Amino acid sequence: MSALRSVHVHPVKSLAARSVREAAVEPWGLAGDRRWMLVDAADRAVTQRQQPRLALLSARALPDGGVVVTAPGHEPLTVPVPDPVAALPVELHGKKFDVVEAGPAAHAWLGAFLGTEVRLVHQDAPSYRRPVDPAYGRPGETVSLADGFPLLLTAVASLDALNTLIADGDHPDEGPLPMDRFRPNLVVEGTEPWEEDGWRRITVGDVPFRVVKPCGRCVVTTTDQRTAARGKEPLRTLARHRRRGAQLVFGQNLIPDGTGTVRAGDPVRVLD
Secondary structure, X not given: OEEEEEEEEOOEOOOEOEEEOXXXXXXXXXXXXXXXXXXXXXXXXXXXXXXXXXXXXXXEEOOOOOEEEEOOOOOOEEEOOOOOOOEEEEEEOOEEEEEEEOOHHHHHHHHHHHOOOOEEEEOOOOOOOOEOOOOOOOOOOEOOOOOOOOEEEEEHHHHHHHHHHHHOOOOHHHOOOOHHHHOOOEEEEOOOOOHHHHOOEEEEOOEEEXXXXXXXXXXXXXXXXXXXXXXXXXHHHHHHHOXXXXXXXXXXXXXXXXXXXXXXXXXXXXXX
């Protein structure tokens, strides 16, 4: 029987992941996952693609939706949910939508750590701000500030298989890679390698999900989440063994078909 090994949330997009015992599933993703992000002076999203040192920052969600951000050698930054008095149009992966800007103290703190101008923004209305790609989602389905879909699932067996391929490749010294390189929400154990490629509908505990699309991977996966150093893997090995059209894939994107709570240890059942 397959089971949910672990649950992960990212209160601020592209900051370090937080492992949690359980999380509520909302229509647009896990509660507290990716409701905040950074933008640059041109109002474009700033992620580990541009700033790998974001991996060194950690954020903890507060009960009221605010966050506490920490960094080595810095005093913690507490940011309340900003009042939705003025919408700020921002861009993420070529799509524009509205968010609400945090205060100048948060911008200054984060800018000082990164050495560049950034602003912290909050998604105030996930129920309608960002629709899921209509090629995969249904009318009215939305997403948080995740790259494109409400949740990302990965499998332990598939990572083990990938690490075996890396060990046999050009950069064996870079492996084995930990799962945090892939920044999942749900990690499943008890499957066969790459079994999740064939899933279409699953339940995790009592919560149903559609498995809509393999996850195309980017340079973030080459970033050590503890040091922010970059290497060649896993992209070099994915290019040889896991190319799907123009994308290098690992993991599966999910859209919830209901709400509830997922917990580490929950059974994962494949419906089709």
